Amino acid sequence: MTSFGDALPDQLSELLGTAAAQQGLATELANMLAERAALEREYAGRLQAITRKARERRDRRVLEAAVGPEPNRSVSAEEAKDSSLQKYITFVLHTSDGAANRSATLAEQLDSVSNELAAGARKREAVVKKHGAFGTKVLAERDRFHSERTKAKAKYDESCSELESARAKKVSAEGDGKHVDRATKAWKEAEDTMESAKNTYLCAIAVSNRANSHFYKATLPALHDNLQALWTLSSARLVSSLSTASARMLAHEKTLASGEEASIAAAQNVDALADQEFYVKFNQRQHWSEPPPITYEPAPGFYDTEEMKEGDAARVQLQNRLLKARARIDELVPIIEAKRREAEGLERLRAAYEGDSALGNPDDVMDNLLDALRETTALELQVAVCEAEIEECVGVIGEDSSDARPHRFTPHNFTIPTTCGLCQSTMWGISGRNALICKPCGYTCHAKCEAKVPPKCRAGNKPTHRPTGSVSLGRSSTSASTRTTGSRLSMPALASPARAAPPARAVPPPQAAAPAASGTMLYAYDAANEGEVSVQAGEAVEVLADDDGGWLSVRTGAGDSGLVPTSYVDLSGAPAAVPSTVPAAAATQAQGCGEFVVALFDYKAQDDDELDLVAGELVELTTAGLTYADGWAQGIKVGRVGVFPKTYVRPDDEE
Structure with missing residues (x-):
């Protein structure tokens, strides 16, 4: 399958224009159906008037026409209608009434199709505008990194000039024999400043290059693929609406059967993918290459090379940048994973709605889906930038940061x-x-x-060891267009699974550790404050409680109790006190609230705290109910409390 992200690089504005034109076309066709409905309504009214006038005239002449102006015996008008001719005329007039009524019904049906098509086009037009605004935003974000690089270059040039001036003053002082120490100190400070400025400049170059590369290799292709998915949806919705209108008109008039049958047959031949191939054929650029990476430029009048400085001050600065970048990635990775799971759930929900329109409107889901994908793209850019800084810093100071205790x-x-x-x-x-x-x-x-500031916090935790290399996030294998280049994190392309999957369940804050839980010290720790306890590396400890602040309350083998950093303790062998997904109190304290939901699909519980669902059954909600957690609801079945995906149910009073 052709991917816009691969075949049409750097053509976001063209694709946005095409998407907008498609929605405009849908609006124009909706107007055509509305005008056809008005025509049918006018026709129905005029046909009813003509039939009514014909019936009145027939009734005035029925006796004369049926039995003559002067019958031999008295006969009523109703009796006169029993003649075969009058019965036929009655049938003809009844058929005419029926045709008028069918035209009025067709007008209502065409109005309904027109309104649905126009509403969908408006929603998708808003989605296109939001996607265009997001493209402008990420472009501005990339340009911001270029701007920061330019500023870093200016500061670097300025520091080089100041260093050269300090050197000249130092040489002059040494020649005069006056204020040599002060001049030397000033020169050294200027040199440190220059080295820091240079490192900042080099980092800015790396960040700018990475942002530029990520923009062209990940962000733009992902945006292109999402517009391709929107194209597919728009085409499907347009074809569905026009096909429905054709079917209504075919049922309305048998005389139009051949033409409307041809219209329905033609609708079946609409192929969005073939149209996209055709579009690519006339829009694909033959000669295109990514802009070259930015390279280091030495300061004018100051000779230097592109190697980063390795002085003590520079190493401290680089170590701090390295620790900060890694900490930022640790924050972003779970958020990105959650957003991806959210997007996968929304994509399945959209596919379910497309498969059965009675479940819901896929246009409503598409807006939320693209919101999630845009947020994922923005977060992945931040990870890519952090990775660029990590690579630059590790290349100078190495991977080992075991002696660092970063300040907070x-x-x-x-x-x-x-x-x-x-x-x-x-x-x-x-x-x-x-x-x-x-x-x-x-x-x-x-x-x-x-x-x-050197990372030597007296109360700080040692950073978790991370192998050399880039951060990698898991991806769904169902996305045919998902991109991976090295360690790059990319926005998932849109797929079409058959059913909505349960969303990622938010993990509640850690609960108090169960008594007798145990752990092993990964590092030695020397108590620095009151309430802490000293332990040796490899020592077994009993976990008493987690204070939810990065510290564990433990008891050593010698019987001493106190706090140690959570990151110093290996809890992999410790028994779990409470399931991580449901607070312990929830299983016993949750009560039914009297409100019910209906299961839309079968669902098999994946964990002990979940409930099975059978399509069509009623489930009573707890007081937490549909607000239990992001994407999850809580209910009661056969006296047992558990959770289940919200997308698999609907309120009982909602038709």
């Missing part, structure tokens, strides 16, 4: 004089945007100094 800085307003832990200058009355504090260890610094 937060903005803070200092109302009393406080010393910056790095530059030793006083902070007082500085706004929270410009001053930071690590609350676990109490370290304070300027925001501008954060990148230079």
